[in-house]
Amino acid sequence: MTDLDFVGALHRALDAAPPYALPTVLSAVLSESVGAKEVALWLADYGEVTLERVTADLDPDAKPSLPVDDSAAGRAFLTQAPVVVDDDNGERLYLPVAVRAERVGVLELLLPDSSARVREELVRAAMVVGYVVSTARRYTDLFERVRRRRELILAAEIQWELLPVLAYEADELSVAGALEPAHAIAGDSFDYAVEADDVHVAITDGMGHGLRAALLGTLAVAALRHARRRGHNVLYQVKEASQVVHDQFGGDQFVTGTIGTIDMSSGVMRVVNAGHPRPWLAHGDVVEEVELFADYPLGLFPGIDYREQEIALEPGDRVLFVSDGVMEATSPAGEEFGSERLRALIAETRDQLPTEVVRRIARAVVDHCQVPLRDDATVVSVDWRPRLRRR
Numbered sequence: 001m002t003d004l005d006f007v008g009a010l011h012r013a014l015d016a017a018p019p020y021a022l023p024t025v026l027s028a029v030l031s032e033s034v035g036a037k038e039v040a041l042w043l044a045d046y047g048e049v050t051l052e053r054v055t056a057d058l059d060p061d062a063k064p065s066l067p068v069d070d071s072a073a074g075r076a077f078l079t080q081a082p083v084v085v086d087d088d089n090g091e092r093l094y095l096p097v098a099v100r101a102e103r104v105g106v107l108e109l110l111l112p113d114s115s116a117r118v119r120e121e122l123v124r125a126a127m128v129v130g131y132v133v134s135t136a137r138r139y140t141d142l143f144e145r146v147r148r149r150r151e152l153i154l155a156a157e158i159q160w161e162l163l164p165v166l167a168y169e170a171d172e173l174s175v176a177g178a179l180e181p182a183h184a185i186a187g188d189s190f191d192y193a194v195e196a197d198d199v200h201v202a203i204t205d206g207m208g209h210g211l212r213a214a215l216l217g218t219l220a221v222a223a224l225r226h227a228r229r230r231g232h233n234v235l236y237q238v239k240e241a242s243q244v245v246h247d248q249f250g251g252d253q254f255v256t257g258t259i260g261t262i263d264m265s266s267g268v269m270r271v272v273n274a275g276h277p278r279p280w281l282a283h284g285d286v287v288e289e290v291e292l293f294a295d296y297p298l299g300l301f302p303g304i305d306y307r308e309q310e311i312a313l314e315p316g317d318r319v320l321f322v323s324d325g326v327m328e329a330t331s332p333a334g335e336e337f338g339s340e341r342l343r344a345l346i347a348e349t350r351d352q353l354p355t356e357v358v359r360r361i362a363r364a365v366v367d368h369c370q371v372p373l374r375d376d377a378t379v380v381s382v383d384w385r386p387r388l389r390r391r
Contacts, residue, residue, distance in 0.1 A: 019136035038110035101169030155214035176354035187213030188376035204257035245299025254297035267313035325375035354381035
């Protein structure tokens with residue numbers, strides 16, 4: 001059987017089956033094709049703390065979990081590379097399941113043995129599974145329920161549905177974002193859109209907590225997208241979003257944010273800071289807070305005039321956006337996470353991909369607090385690299 005035959009057969013079988021039958025179809029096809037004795041699909045929970053097994057039985061007491069930071073499956077998830085473990089009955093393979101740069105989960109198989117060619121086919125099979133899961137979640141709630149170690153509050157439900165794909169990777173650009181607490185988000189959000197000549201990035205924080213903050217944040221993000229998708233520049237996007245928020249909330253509530261557009265050819269980022277914490281820039285081994293003037297938050301007053309500022313990026317630079325929930329996260333002893341901890345962590349993760357950078361920072365904030373966070377902590381990391389010359 002050729003690579004195309006194997007991957008094609010799996011894709012056709014998954015496409016023909018009901019979305020909730022994915023685990024059963026996976027097991028049947030891989031057992032027949034490569035002699036797999038065991039097949040399991042694991043998805044990362046919302047906070048990327050554990051891997052949760054996809055089964056028809058969603059009884060939480062009967063469903064095992066694997067730690068992301070201390071398991072063979074977690075190693076495959078974090079490194080996005082296959083992990084092979086010797087087993088008494090053969091070898092156990094853990095294959096990353098992803099959609100481009102967005103880490104989705106891990107495909108686990110127990111095989112009597114495997115050749116290099118078979119493992120290559122299975123890596124391709126895991127890629128197919130990633131795209132199928134991404135599509136199937138529109139038809140079934142199975143995969144969403146699996147990812148929840150505990151129930152989401154309604155505000156978090158709204159915010160998670162608002163988010164873009166959590167990571168993007170290309171030759172010239174990498175983007176990744178993370179939110180904590182994953183199950184109890186208030187008004188934080190982030191967004192991005194990749195175009196041929198520009199990439200748009202935004203991080204926002206709706207005033208307050210709970211459902212009203214989520215509705216406020218949702219309105220701001222939707223207004224920014226509406227203006228952006230009509231072809232307007234970043235300054236127009238911010239002005240329009242601010243007016244929309246004010247029209248609906250009358251200036252009683254507001255949204256802070258940093259909204260920018262990076263020119264992919266020059267690396268110049270045109271940005272508006274609407275009362276939000278400043279972004280951070282990692283250039284080589286130097287990490288520094290970007291000096292930006294902070295304008296009024298969105299929706300505070302009608303007809304606000306915002307100013308567009310520029311950040312000149314150089315090849316290999318990383319821009320990191322955070323919400324105040326990162327900077328102000330407080331330990332039981334009353335010590336804030338603060339800029340120096342963040343600076344050190346940005347420097348420490350300089351050689352890692354944005355997906356791992358944002359995960360590490362989010363986990364560090366949680367570990368610092370040692371108790372449930374009182375505010376959302378949102379992190380977005382963007383790497384800009386010169387566009388490769390087209391032949």
